Amino acid sequence: MAFSSALVLTDLNDYIAPSQACVKPVEVSKSETQGPTEIKVDDEGSYYEITQDGGEEKLEKASISLDDCLACSGCVTSAESVLISMQSQEELFKILQQNKTALEQNQPQDHRTIVISISPQSRASLAAKYRLTPLQVHHRLVYFFKHYLGAHHVFDTSFTQDLSLVESAREFNDRFKRYMQNGGDALEQAMQKQDLEKAVEDGKPKVRARRRKAATTDEAPAVNQDLPMLSSSCPGWVCYAEKTHGEILPYVTAAKSPQQMMGSLVKDYFAKKSGLAPNQIYHVSIMPCYDKKLEASRPDFFLEAYETREVDCVLTTSEIDKMFHEQNLDFATMTESPIDDMFNKVGIDPATGIETSYGVAGSSSGGALEYIFASAARDLFHIQDADPTQPSARVVIKTGKNADVKEYFLIGDDGKTLLRFATAYGFRNIQNVVRKIKTGKCNYHYVEVMACPGGCANGGGQLPADTEQIVNAKDWVSFVEDLYRSSKGVKPEDNEIIKAIYNEWIIDPSSERAQQLLRTQYHAVTQNLGNPLATKW
CATH class of the missing domain: 3.40.950.10 (Fe-only Hydrogenase (Larger Subunit); Chain L, domain 3)
Known part of the structure; x- marks a missing residue:
């Protein structure tokens, strides 16, 4: 995973920590003349370099910019790092193996329905790398997850993007x-x-x-x-x-974001329609950013009654691409499977009669x-x-x-x-x-x-720029953006399936139930600047 272990704190009662005071501990310039030295930390947390002759020199702290801080997604606590460690391809393979064992041993109570939801941004990134259309990518991902890995349903997060926008x-x-x-x-x-x-x-x-x-x-x-x-x-x-x-x-x-809207839809509406409890579903979200793992781990999105999260596992685009290579699969030539699940924005363009993806x-x-x-x-x-x-x-x-x-x-x-x-x-x-x-x-x-x-x-x-085709990183992002926009735009209010589900599932948008399913809350962090380790989050 793309998380820096150097920025993970332990044994703290917090939510998301900025790595103590958002600094690397010390910045040391290697000395060629003083010989071996030691590092001393005083009661205030300051660092000193101790030379062989007993001399002390206070070391400067190396500041981390805001761009560095949140771009690395590394400032997580021990509790969060445990949750994030559960959001990996290894964890998905573990659930898949458990399903296989449950079927072999005739233990249906241990079997979980696996739902994959794919973000349109991830589709666009894969389409850019493999020179495919987003629709072709979606068809191949359906094959990969359903027929190769054994997932049961593949949904499209752009479907719940409509709900989030409304x-x-x-x-x-x-x-x-x-x-x-x-x-x-x-x-x-x-x-x-x-x-x-x-x-x-x-x-x-x-x-x-x-x-x-x-x-x-x-x-x-x-x-x-x-x-x-x-x-x-x-x-x-x-x-x-x-x-x-x-x-x-x-x-x-x-x-809620489209990811968490899909979490609500899967663990509430879809679960009830399928006759399943929320904890009988394992929901995997494919996203363009590692911070989505943190979002899925928020306590606000944990269903205490069933001891399960709305989104159990978040995998990034690059992690999915890594899975192709580890399984010795060529995504460029992979078989395409039909998109047959309800929660997908795919249909026949009435003007051309050709299947198209919508956004x-x-x-x-x-x-x-x-x-x-x-x-x-x-x-x-x-x-x-x-x-x-x-x-x-x-x-x-x-x-x-x-x-x-x-x-x-x-x-x-x-x-x-x-x-x-x-x-x-x-x-x-x-x-x-x-x-x-x-x-x-x-x-x-x-x-x-x-x-x-x-x-x-x-x-x-997201996947890095293909330097053989496009050297400039900005041009690569523009290429991915153009592929994302290539899906035909449809207003949420023109999505008949969304309207039907909204009327059946939400009913009254001003109700307390609607607030629980569609909205969330945020938590300000109280910092103790005198002692960063005593910060409460």
């Missing part, structure tokens, strides 16, 4: 209405005035424009805790917020910004033609200082800005958003936050 849009609309009722209307008027003044200042010398901008920004009123709503499908970002910015958590959407419009990070933007425009402002994937007079898109920051504006008939959305990928951009929220200067209504630059197509568990 729930996120519902939450945003509710938040926006509360925001407007609790002083947001006056705040929006101040923003409109600020926009007008800025437009006037744009025609004046830059020195005066900068001075005016600073003045108006400092006078901006503080926002309430309904907006901006921040996305929650990236577990790396959620871990960072819980560890270092507990005051930001009320802004994070409570809607949602938008980026490989899940299309949340695009869907929530269009949904809010329609439901809050009765604007039907707001498509954030296509710039227009209605939708203005601006790229920030780097490609991982983009702004999306919905413009009304009178020229006023009705919605302000943005993307913030990578921790430098995330820090800017957090800083603005803390100082009451974040003017966005929604921000799609992702820990990885480039979004989920560039997840830490």
